[in-house]
Amino acid sequence: NAGVTQNPKFQVLKTGQSMTLQCAQDMNHNSMYWYRQDPGMGLRLIYYSASEGTTDKGEVPNGYNVSRLNKREFSLRLESAAPSQTSVYFCASSQETGVGFGAFFGQGTRLTVV
């Protein structure tokens, strides 16, 4: 039972570089999310996808793009990394049409932009 898998686990980027964070879930969930976690800020939603083929902005979308490649995969792209994007990124999925079991989280990607 893999659940939600994120890659990579760690990444260091130089300012201006681009990268894509990968996320895949094997629970057949409709909804997927990208969060960032910063000290004292809790979890902030970057983007989410309520279903395959749809994406919407969350609280802090600037500087990011997403792709819901299929029902399983939801990637987050940083086109031109900035030091302010140093954070821990979490992907999550949930079955919104169900009773509401909350969200399942990946292990996180620790990104440092220098």
Add this chain to the structure above:
Amino acid sequence: AQSVAQPEDQVNVAEGNPLTVKCTYSVSGNPYLFWYVQYPNRGLQFLLKYITGDNLVKGSYGFEAEFNKSQTSFHLKKPSALVSDSALYFCAVRPNAGNNRKLIWGLGTSLAVNP
């Protein structure tokens, strides 16, 4: 605006003592309520939920939470804390009214259980 508050940044308790981590919310309707735990360098793990029914819900690792509708609170409790319970705890609420049904998160409470 809908919100979730965890009024304490940090809670310190001695091992063996009861613990409470507080959560209050401002969400219309009858939301679903959740607690998650995050151990160092790990992702969040689901701990327990309240959907409907009995106000006291039991979850993993001996934790329970009490839903109080009049006070709009969902405090996390454990009768006897363990050092291994030291972690970051997040309360989350999912509205069940309107179009926005995404989880609303508290900022987290760091629990330190001292030996």
